[in-house]
Amino acid sequence: MWGPRTPNLTGQTIQFWDYLDRRHAGLDFGAVHPDDLGRLYVRFHASGDARPLDALRHYAARVDGEGWVHPATRRMTLHWKRHLDLLGVHDPGLLRDRPVALPVGETVERLARLRLCVDHRRHGGPVYLDGTRWGMPLRKVVGTDGHANYLLVILRDLLPRLTPRRRVLFVYDDDLAHDYALLARVVGALGARVERLPLGRVPLGGLVRTSRHGGWDEVTIDRLARLCRAEAGPDAYRLGMRLYFIAMLKRTSGETFRPDLLRRALGRAERMLGEARGDGPPEASAAGCLRPSGWVDPYRLTDGLFARRSRPVSRTLLDAVFL
Known part of the structure; x- marks a missing residue:
């Protein structure tokens, strides 16, 4: 199951877009080679020039409300689709907009009713997924800035689709194993049958790096x-x-x-x-x-x-x- 809004709502995506619009406003991102966009991404992370997410809510609002995509991301997505076609890889819908199923508030309320999250928003605090019953630490999914991270976006999409005995396979980066172990527990508590397939990264020069x-x-x-x-x-x-x-x-x-x-x-x-x-x-x-x-x-x-x-x-x- 794929929807472009899910990765485009993540903090690192939104902060990168903001960096491009502030520092490289004159670029025609639709004409920049994807490798050069990748180098700008590296430069962004090395610069430390990321603005707080509560100042970037207009990006999240456009993605969530309209399915808007920054020209740089659209350029990169078209590039990846061309290569997936060359490789004969099934297109999960890279260019097909699909709204996220539930809003943030309703998702948190559903989880809270099932005692699967701790909600401190009324006190100006964050929201945590609560895996303590399984010996797991609390995991923040909504910050004090109101930004929901990728785990909550996934749950926004999954919750309405979960039925008893529904089969779910999570495929993810092995570095995110702790998050997906908690996610599997939460989804399993909602009645689904869950399996996980973590994928490792290939070392370059003997090093595994992002x-x-x-x-x-x-x-x-x-x-x-x-x-x-x-x-x-x-x-x-x-x-x-x-x-x-x-x-x-x-x-x-x-x-x-x-x-x-x-x-x-x-x-x-x-x-x-x-x-x-x-x-x-x-x-x-x-x-x-x-x-x-x-x-x-x-x-x-x-x-x-x-x-x-x-x-x-x-x-x-x-x-x-x-x-």
Whole structure:
């Protein structure tokens, strides 16, 4: 489930927009290369030039009320959609506006009735998700400035959709594991069946860092796409990227990104495509990778595909899942 308003309501997004509008007002953001926008993002975080969120409520109001998107974010989103199309990745609705289901106040009231949050707003204080019954600390989700963080925005979207036994799979950055463990408990208390799939970051130069710190200039998706597509066809590019980032690096790899191994995965992908046979439904190949709640573990499935040596891979599986 995806909605652009959710990431666009986060504090770091709104503060970056404000920085761009104050410090780079003359730029045509729709014409700036996405890599240069990324460098501006790094510069913003290094500068410490972030205004308080209570001074930026007009941004949140436009996003929440109209689905407005800053031109820089729209430019970056179009760029990512083009690359997701090249990779054959399903578009969850990157450019399709969808209002968040509930307002902040109603979400907090629902959680408070279920004793899942502590609300100090009437005293001028914050709102906390309350996981103390599970031995978890309180987690602030609305600050004294009135800004709701990403966890509350997720709950604003999820609460009306949760029914008893509804299955929910959270896919998230492993650095956010504590937040999603609490979120899973809250959603589980509302009757849903929850599973989690944390994704690790790939080290660069032996270090795992967020994009805000930079150091990614040589490994942007643009550069990787040019490197790979100069050496492999469209299908081998799609399959090779999956073999490298899923089967070779695994979910929480400690190994630094290596272009030579990516090239090896591309070569393996071309051989697999050349040898593939159109046999059997893809469900048969995926059956051994099913989780109890019914979703297929992409790491087990891809690892199994990569490990096959004795017989050709099913072309049906490749077309349905990987291409």
